[in-house]
Amino acid sequence: MFDTLEVVELAADLTPESLRSTLDDVLAELSERVAPTSMARERLLPVHDSLRPLFPDGGLVRGRVHGCAGSGGTTVAMAMARDAVVAGAWMAVVDVDTFGVEAASELGVALERVVRVDTGSSGCVPSDDDVVDRDGSTADSGRRWLEVMAAAVDGFDIVLTAVPAVWRTPEGARRATAGLRSLAARLQQRGSIMIVVGPTGAVPIDVSVRASSTWEGLGHGHGVISRRQLRAQTTGRRQPNPASCELELIAAGQRLELRALPDAGAERATGPDLRLAV
Amino acid sequence: MSGSSAAGPAEGIELSERSGAVEPERFVTVWCPDWPIVAAGYGSDQPAAVLRSHRVVARTEAAAADGVVIGQRRRQAQARCPQIELIEHDPTRDAREFEGVVRAVADMAPRLDVIEPGWITLAVRGPSRYFGGDEAVARRLVALVGETLGGQVGVEAGGEADAAGASAVRDIRVGVGVADGRFAASVAARLSARRGVPVVVEPGGSPAFCAPLAIGWLQTLGEADADLVDLFTRLGLRRLGQLAELDDADVLGRFGRSGVHARRLAAGFDERPATTDDPPPERRVTKMFDDPVAQSEAVVFVAKQLADDVAARLAAVGSVCTRLVVQFETEHGERSERSWYRSTGLTSAAMVERVRWQLDAWMRLPKGSEGEITAGVALVRLIPEEIIADQGVQLGLWGGQSDADRRAGAAIARLTTLTSERAVTVPVWQGGRLPAERYRWVPATTVDLDGRAERAGVAALPGFVSVTGTGSSTGPRASVLTRASGSGGADESELANAPWPGSLPPPSPATVYAEPVPIEVVDEHGVMVQVSGRGVVSASPAGAYRLLGGASEGWRRGSLRSVRAWAGPWPLDQRWWEPARHRRLARFQMVLGRDGDQERDEDGDQAVLVVAEHRRWWVIARYD
Numbered sequence: 001m002f003d004t005l006e007v008v009e010l011a012a013d014l015t016p017e018s019l020r021s022t023l024d025d026v027l028a029e030l031s032e033r034v035a036p037t038s039m040a041r042e043r044l045l046p047v048h049d050s051l052r053p054l055f056p057d058g059g060l061v062r063g064r065v066h067g068c069a070g071s072g073g074t075t076v077a078m079a080m081a082r083d084a085v086v087a088g089a090w091m092a093v094v095d096v097d098t099f100g101v102e103a104a105s106e107l108g109v110a111l112e113r114v115v116r117v118d119t120g121s122s123g124c125v126p127s128d129d130d131v132v133d134r135d136g137s138t139a140d141s142g143r144r145w146l147e148v149m150a151a152a153v154d155g156f157d158i159v160l161t162a163v164p165a166v167w168r169t170p171e172g173a174r175r176a177t178a179g180l181r182s183l184a185a186r187l188q189q190r191g192s193i194m195i196v197v198g199p200t201g202a203v204p205i206d207v208s209v210r211a212s213s214t215w216e217g218l219g220h221g222h223g224v225i226s227r228r229q230l231r232a233q234t235t236g237r238r239q240p241n242p243a244s245c246e247l248e249l250i251a252a253g254q255r256l257e258l259r260a261l262p263d264a265g266a267e268r269a270t271g272p273d274l275r276l277a278v
Numbered sequence: 279m280s281g282s283s284a285a286g287p288a289e290g291i292e293l294s295e296r297s298g299a300v301e302p303e304r305f306v307t308v309w310c311p312d313w314p315i316v317a318a319g320y321g322s323d324q325p326a327a328v329l330r331s332h333r334v335v336a337r338t339e340a341a342a343a344d345g346v347v348i349g350q351r352r353r354q355a356q357a358r359c360p361q362i363e364l365i366e367h368d369p370t371r372d373a374r375e376f377e378g379v380v381r382a383v384a385d386m387a388p389r390l391d392v393i394e395p396g397w398i399t400l401a402v403r404g405p406s407r408y409f410g411g412d413e414a415v416a417r418r419l420v421a422l423v424g425e426t427l428g429g430q431v432g433v434e435a436g437g438e439a440d441a442a443g444a445s446a447v448r449d450i451r452v453g454v455g456v457a458d459g460r461f462a463a464s465v466a467a468r469l470s471a472r473r474g475v476p477v478v479v480e481p482g483g484s485p486a487f488c489a490p491l492a493i494g495w496l497q498t499l500g501e502a503d504a505d506l507v508d509l510f511t512r513l514g515l516r517r518l519g520q521l522a523e524l525d526d527a528d529v530l531g532r533f534g535r536s537g538v539h540a541r542r543l544a545a546g547f548d549e550r551p552a553t554t555d556d557p558p559p560e561r562r563v564t565k566m567f568d569d570p571v572a573q574s575e576a577v578v579f580v581a582k583q584l585a586d587d588v589a590a591r592l593a594a595v596g597s598v599c600t601r602l603v604v605q606f607e608t609e610h611g612e613r614s615e616r617s618w619y620r621s622t623g624l625t626s627a628a629m630v631e632r633v634r635w636q637l638d639a640w641m642r643l644p645k646g647s648e649g650e651i652t653a654g655v656a657l658v659r660l661i662p663e664e665i666i667a668d669q670g671v672q673l674g675l676w677g678g679q680s681d682a683d684r685r686a687g688a689a690i691a692r693l694t695t696l697t698s699e700r701a702v703t704v705p706v707w708q709g710g711r712l713p714a715e716r717y718r719w720v721p722a723t724t725v726d727l728d729g730r731a732e733r734a735g736v737a738a739l740p741g742f743v744s745v746t747g748t749g750s751s752t753g754p755r756a757s758v759l760t761r762a763s764g765s766g767g768a769d770e771s772e773l774a775n776a777p778w779p780g781s782l783p784p785p786s787p788a789t790v791y792a793e794p795v796p797i798e799v800v801d802e803h804g805v806m807v808q809v810s811g812r813g814v815v816s817a818s819p820a821g822a823y824r825l826l827g828g829a830s831e832g833w834r835r836g837s838l839r840s841v842r843a844w845a846g847p848w849p850l851d852q853r854w855w856e857p858a859r860h861r862r863l864a865r866f867q868m869v870l871g872r873d874g875d876q877e878r879d880e881d882g883d884q885a886v887l888v889v890a891e892h893r894r895w896w897v898i899a900r901y902d
Contacts, residue, residue, distance in 0.1 A: 071883065074789050092693075099789075099790075100899065101716070102717060103788040106784045106786055116704070117703075118701045151692045213885070215843070221845060224845055225867050225901065228785060251783060
């Protein structure tokens with residue numbers, strides 16, 4: 001939980017007396033000052049009730065990289081951003097040229113605080129089923145993406161993005177590490193949240209959300225999609241206990257209602273062995 | 279007002295220092311309450327409300343009678359009035375519908391300021407001399423606006439308003455107020471809208487008129503922010519008169535510049551007299567096109583450069599423009615000229631937005647009306663008619679920009695320099711029947727993001743809107759919302775009662791492909807499914823091949839996925855009157871199975887939106 005930069009700042013604040021004290025004392029003092037759980041709470045962005053089971057902190061922790069994949073990944077990403085954007089946060093959509101504005105609007109995302117940025121590099125489809133593989137991108141486009149992402153992270157609380165194709169190859173991943181590390185550090189420092197839709201490639205993911213969907217209302221030659229059941233599961237290095245939740249999206253007028261379903265699956269997913277670990 | 283004698287000398291000095299106009303100019307203000315709902319074409323007897331960011335910003339009288347209040351959430355409004363029609367707010371529509379009123383009033387007195395759709399102010403001296411008194415002008419304006427709206431709206435809503443008769447259905451309220459100073463006139467107009475008769479304040483009567491009014495009026499008219507008004511209230515200054523009695527120096531010491539501004543208005547003085555002189559020619563900026571431009575976007579882009587130029591020049595001398603005249607001329611000599619006013623100053627983005635509104639309203643004039651646009655725009659001119667010293671007041675409006683808004687604004691500027699103007703965009707609703715058509719991405723630099731942020735700030739402050747009154751009373755705070763939203767920009771605006779028959783109901787696909795993905799839909803025998811011109815499917819779809827390759831090298835079949843469920847075809851034949859943009863296609867929703875793809879089996883099925891066009895199949899969007 002220690003934020004390196006904050007520790008450095010705190011060290012700078014220390015009085016000469018405490019500097020003279022032993023290293024243990026300094027560390028103890030630091031841990032006391034940094035430890036309060038309110039620190040973590042302050043660094044939270046709100047998240048919709050129905051998704052809360054996924055995030056044990058009760059919201060989206062600032063500075064983290066979230067990955068959303070699977071069938072329904074984009075919808076989950078939009079739903080995750082929704083409450084924060086409604087509460088006044090801004091969202092940048094970087095290089096997701098497939099962003100369905102109407103779907104976002106139906107979910108209740110406040111569109112007046114959504115800005116789209118195209119780096120002109122990848123135009124990649126955030127699709128893990130690789131419907132199209134337009135792999136025309138170069139290392140240069142990857143650098144552009146990093147540059148734009150750094151600027152976006154500075155100004156926006158939420159940055160929704162897709163990783164350019166070049167950072168998804170093993171070769172590109174090797175070259176990208178330094179740049180990606182400084183992006184992650186900047187993210188931590190600015191307290192923004194990054195949501196990656198589709199394949200993540202070389203980008204280190206803190207919390208990865210995997211979604212799967214079933215649809216209702218469609219028959220064989222009749223009906224129309226009217227309800228969707230979405231199951232999302234989180235894992236990742238910042239999420240020691242995998243969590244899952246199930247929700248339903250129901251069309252209500254021009255809106256979609258998000259409702260949590262009583263989740264029998266969550267019990268199974270976490271399982272008794274993991275409980276023991278806690 | 280008792281305090282006027284004590285405060286008088288100080289004011290005299292201040293005013294003469296500022297402008298030399300000791301006697302404030304008289305204004306007449308026309309105010310159409312709940313303009314967004316009128317613009318949407320609803321009569322007062324239909325329960326309806328206009329929403330922005332899930333909050334009611336305007337509603338009809340029928341809705342008000344059921345307890346729908348401005349500032350309410352969508353759910354609360356629906357709970358109070360289940361049969362209510364909810365419409366998303368569309369500032370462009372407001373501006374467009376208001377054009378008729380502006381034109382009618384401009385016929386009577388050409389020099390008018392449009393403050394926002396639904397709100398006009400003009401200097402009354404000339405018209406009053408011509409028509410024989412302020413009362414006469416006010417009555418004339420009421421009649422004029424009522425006539426315009428009755429006609430215009432009645433025609434517009436002819437389909438739904440049916441035989442009840444346009445005049446009976448359209449009980450449109452118009453407020454007209456005359457007073458010394460813009461502020462007092464605007465207050466008078468709002469009171470007039472409630473009382474149903476024009477309110478005329480005698481010359482020199484503005485201080486006495488303002489004194490007994492609640493302090494919240496400052497906020498209602500956007501002259502002071504919520505924090506300041508709240509502070510005044512907590513300090514016991516509940517009436518404008520009480521504020522006016524304070525000493526100018528004390529107010530400056532305790533409340534700063536904005537406090538002095540508020541006090542001056544409360545005392546019935548207008549800081550900025552309207553001018554009817556022509557501005558010095560060097561302030562105008564003009565762009566002539568060698569080739570007339572027919573696309574509004576291109577004109578807006580040029581206007582953006584002009585606005586940047588104007589704003590930069592004014593900023594260099596520490597000024598900001600409060601009244602901007604925008605002129606267009608076409609190749610055929612048609613002209614459009616409007617004057618736009620914003621008391622806190624127009625930023626370059628706000629100027630561009632007003633250009634956009636004006637252009638949009640002009641281009642959508644009904645055919646055959648006077649001054650209709652028939653050719654490309656050949657000239658754009660921006661004239662900053664009124665400038666004031668920039669005191670940075672625009673930042674504090676509506677409770678202020680949040681830190682997030684400021685950071686985002688800076689980041690947008692930085693991103694624009696990093697990439698290009700066209701690469702940094704914001705969504706604007708435009709309507710359509712296919713997912714890719716429904717929203718348009720407009721360069722962020724041509725939209726008044728400050729305005730969007732301000733309005734967003736209103737919605738985001740829960741304490742701010744929860745204090746609105748109940749029933750049909752429109753409290754000062756409630757009206758702020760109306761105004762805040764009315765000053766809007768191009769925004770998310772999606773009509774709840776879909777004006778696009780034939781578009782698919784929600785949920786909408788979250789992933790919309792910029793370029794459709796070619797596929798081949800086959801029946802159970804592996805034969806490609808055909809859709810006839812009458813919308814009949816040759817066989818039931820059973821599987822879909824992904825197509826690889828290209829049109830040049832030929833298509834080859836990729837992996838096969840089973841069709842688990844499907845519905846359609848929903849045929850679409852649009853723009854048949856325009857050969858170049860004519861599209862004829864059939865839409866399908868399909869759920870594709872994940873068979874044969876063990877690795878990703880856990881993801882489950884995929885729902886996609888598929889179209890058949892020119893005997894080819896495409897995936898245009900995914901319910902991701």
